[in-house]
Amino acid sequence: MRMYASKSKVKSTANMVPGSKQPLTSELALDEYAKAEEKMKSAVDWFKKECAAVETRASGRVTPAILDPVRVVLPDSKAAVRLDHIATVGVREGSTLLITLFEEKNMKHVEQALYASKIPNIVPQKQDDRTIKIPIPRPTVEARTAAYTAATRQAEESRVQLRKQLQASLKRGKFEKRSVEMEEFHKLLDKYIAEIDKNLLQLKKATAAK
Structure with missing residues (x-):
């Protein structure tokens, strides 16, 4: 006798989309995402300018x-x-x-x-x-190191600012845990934190800080 699985127990996967591939669809989520991205980008742009200024001073130019x-x-x-x-x-x-x-x-x-x-x-x-x-005197090794140390503090302040923006957006949106919205907002945070880390690393090389 051949056995057949009950249709009531079989779940179709045709319409299932991985969270990382699913776009935001609700108007509230899209609006909050746009606001969060704008503010996060502004924070990172400010840090980039600070790094550029520190690099200029450290180079002696x-x-x-x-x-x-x-x-x-x-x-x-x-x-x-x-x-x-x-x-x-x-x-x-x-x-x-x-x-x-x-x-x-x-x-x-x-x-x-x-x-x-x-x-x-x-x-x-x-x-x-x-x-x-x-x-403008030529920068000493100590001055370059001090400039980089100050930049690391600014980097952490920027990361804190980004995390606060994330929490504010999630609170306003009231998104559920493990939802597509939650995942997309965290990916946005990770993206901009990575930019801060990248700029800080470049500055470390430019100032020869150890």
Whole structure:
């Protein structure tokens, strides 16, 4: 006698799709995913810029970009402005930054902003009412190592920020555990954490930090 499996016990796998292959379909999930990706990308882009600035300083190259983080607070402005909005920044003799203000009245505010930026080795020297000179010394091994150490702290802060964004998105979406949505959001987090790790590794090589 031949035995046949009961049809009621046989489950078709035709419509089963692995979670990693299944796209998000709900409008809520897609919206939350887009918001999370935008904020995570912004956090990683910020860290990339910080790494680029550290690498420039560690290499000993003197460029106006060293002063990119400087923001100047002016009495008649509602928000802080970039230094290059109120002055030109050039390089003299390969190792000195030269700031030329458009208006003399901003001298005090620019000097305050330079100190407040806490950029290593930035010691402004006023030349006249519109000019500031900043000699940039060659970075020592200790300075490069310290710069890399500071970057590792920034990297961890960025990772924490990404994880907080993940948790906020999952909380708003109320996604179930082991759901496609949960898996896709965690893959997004892993992607951007990997980018942070990649940039930190590149910086380690550039600064020769051990």
